[in-house]
Amino acid sequence: MPPQRGTxxxxxxxxxxxxxxxxERKPGSALEETELCDRYGLSRTPLRExxxxxxxxGYVSLQLNRGARVSDMSHYTxxxxxxxxxxxxxxxxxxxxxxxxxxxIVELKAAQEDFRAAMASGDVTARALTNDRFHRITGLMAxxxxxxxxxxxxxxxxxxxxxxxxxKKAGTTDDRLSLACQQHDEMIAAIEQGDDERAAELALExxxxxxxxxxxxxxxxxxxxxxxxxxxxxxx
Amino acid sequence: MPPQRGTxxxxxxxxxxxxxxxxERKPGSALEETELCDRYGLSRTPLRExxxxxxxxGYVSLQLNRGARVSDMSHYTxxxxxxxxxxxxxxxxxxxxxxxxxxxIVELKAAQEDFRAAMASGDVTARALTNDRFHRITGLMAxxxxxxxxxxxxxxxxxxxxxxxxxKKAGTTDDRLSLACQQHDEMIAAIEQGDDERAAELALExxxxxxxxxxxxxxxxxxxxxxxxxxxxxxx
DNA sequence: TGTATTCATGATGTATACAAATCAGTCAAC
DNA sequence: GTTGACTGATTTGTATACATCATGAATACA
Numbered sequence: 001m002p003p004q005r006g007t008x009x010x011x012x013x014x015x016x017x018x019x020x021x022x023x024e025r026k027p028g029s030a031l032e033e034t035e036l037c038d039r040y041g042l043s044r045t046p047l048r049e050x051x052x053x054x055x056x057x058g059y060v061s062l063q064l065n066r067g068a069r070v071s072d073m074s075h076y077t078x079x080x081x082x083x084x085x086x087x088x089x090x091x092x093x094x095x096x097x098x099x100x101x102x103x104x105i106v107e108l109k110a111a112q113e114d115f116r117a118a119m120a121s122g123d124v125t126a127r128a129l130t131n132d133r134f135h136r137i138t139g140l141m142a143x144x145x146x147x148x149x150x151x152x153x154x155x156x157x158x159x160x161x162x163x164x165x166x167x168k169k170a171g172t173t174d175d176r177l178s179l180a181c182q183q184h185d186e187m188i189a190a191i192e193q194g195d196d197e198r199a200a201e202l203a204l205e206x207x208x209x210x211x212x213x214x215x216x217x218x219x220x221x222x223x224x225x226x227x228x229x230x231x232x233x234x235x236x
Numbered sequence: 237m238p239p240q241r242g243t244x245x246x247x248x249x250x251x252x253x254x255x256x257x258x259x260e261r262k263p264g265s266a267l268e269e270t271e272l273c274d275r276y277g278l279s280r281t282p283l284r285e286x287x288x289x290x291x292x293x294g295y296v297s298l299q300l301n302r303g304a305r306v307s308d309m310s311h312y313t314x315x316x317x318x319x320x321x322x323x324x325x326x327x328x329x330x331x332x333x334x335x336x337x338x339x340x341i342v343e344l345k346a347a348q349e350d351f352r353a354a355m356a357s358g359d360v361t362a363r364a365l366t367n368d369r370f371h372r373i374t375g376l377m378a379x380x381x382x383x384x385x386x387x388x389x390x391x392x393x394x395x396x397x398x399x400x401x402x403x404k405k406a407g408t409t410d411d412r413l414s415l416a417c418q419q420h421d422e423m424i425a426a427i428e429q430g431d432d433e434r435a436a437e438l439a440l441e442x443x444x445x446x447x448x449x450x451x452x453x454x455x456x457x458x459x460x461x462x463x464x465x466x467x468x469x470x471x472x
Numbered sequence: 473t474g475t476a477t478t479c480a481t482g483a484t485g486t487a488t489a490c491a492a493a494t495c496a497g498t499c500a501a502c
Numbered sequence: 503g504t505t506g507a508c509t510g511a512t513t514t515g516t517a518t519a520c521a522t523c524a525t526g527a528a529t530a531c532a
Contacts, residue, residue, distance in 0.1 A: 056292015
């Protein structure tokens with residue numbers, strides 16, 4: 001649903017999404033129209049249309065006479081996230097294995113190469129964005145517009161959470177990252193073979209890894225919490 | 237994510253949604269800005285913002301320099317619909333049973349009364365819209381913004397499809413409608429008791445009923461087609 | 473000193489005017 | 503008869519000006 005707009009508007013749309021996903025624009029922070037107009041060289045009319053669009057897609061929230069803010073992330077959203085992610089990710093990957101076109105598989109492999117490069121580079125932003133791109137391509141492969149709506153919203157917050165814990169340079173992080181990379185490779189293989197069961201299984205394994213990373217980051221070290229009941233997190 | 241706008245804009249937003257859901261605006265039909273401006277008494281600037289918002293929510297699709305159209309419904313969307321609906325509906329109702337507030341249950345009961353009245357009246361539009369409202373309330377009860385995104389999109393098309401087959405006055409329709417009404421009552425009971433298993437089960441039963449109705453309408457009578465592989469449907 | 477009100481400032485919401493692109497119809501050429 | 507390009511009219515995209523609302527500092531008062 002990206003607007004295939006003329007350049008200036010497209011740039012604003014894409015760059016705002018990038019800035020939100022990478023936490024360059026912090027959750028809950030205000031988006032002033034005049035600032036954005038100056039930055040992207042647009043007048044307020046088209047810029048406001050971009051904000052409306054982003055609002056409909058869940059990147060920003062609008063309040064009457066109070067402008068736009070980057071969508072918030074509270075402990076509530078995190079709880080919702082833990083519930084919805086395994087359901088949607090496994091469904092998407094199952095469908096991706098059933099429906100992926102040859103062209104899409106080429107794109108996914110290219111995305112995976114970029115992801116691998118980002119892992120090697122250590123660039124946090126690049127890691128988060130290339131991972132985001134990988135999973136969005138699987139969403140397109142699934143080709144189900146209804147489920148894609150949920151996936152898109154999950155990925156907004158998954159990528160933002162990813163930026164948060166990627167920033168932490170824990171000792172265990174690198175092992176987990178290389179495992180994530182390996183899982184991506186296995187996903188590609190399963191999709192290429194049309195093995196939908198395996199693809200769905202991999203989605204759950206991949207999610208379990210993410211979940212552990214998130215929990216590690218969110219929880220004070222050494223504090224145990226029951227699975228499926230994520231600890232409360234103060235909003236930023 | 238509805239805009240809490242000043243009256244004129246809100247009216248346009250709500251009425252366009254209503255008109256799209258009830259097929260008063262046909263899938264794929266053009267939405268001319270000047271016509272809508274005259275109708276709702278707005279200038280083009282705020283009206284275009286409404287269209288952008290509706291685009292982000294899946295009601296309309298925008299094309300550069302070619303204006304807005306009501307979102308299309310092809311046999312592809314119908315196929316996607318059959319795949320996503322049971323997954324999302326059961327997940328939503330399970331969560332609704334776990335999380336519904338007392339206030340929300342009151343609202344759901346009120347919606348069900350309106351639905352029952354619409355069934356008695358025979359007003360096709362009222363039936364479709366009150367049914368839509370019932371299920372959107374269950375979505376709010378679930379309180380999961382990620383899954384809600386999918387539910388909202390499913391309901392757009394479910395309501396539109398409902399308008400299509402409600403219009404047909406088949407002999408069997410009334411029995412099925414009263415069963416649907418009864419299932420709503422059972423859903424309320426399950427939610428009120430916090431019986432999430434039963435609620436999810438009811439969601440699937442309710443979906444099976446809808447699915448049969450849709451297949452009855454879509455298929456030429458007497459023509460069998462395998463379940464899960466809906467027949468091709470020409471777009472309007 | 474603390475609280476409430478006022479008013480100036482700045483931001484958002486809307487309308488209008490203008491620029492650019494699409495579409496329909498005609499006409500000419502093949 | 504069909505195809506192609508041209509032109510006028512309509513529609514969409516953008517910029518600017520104005521109206522309305524929120525915010526916060528300054529002042530008056532208890």
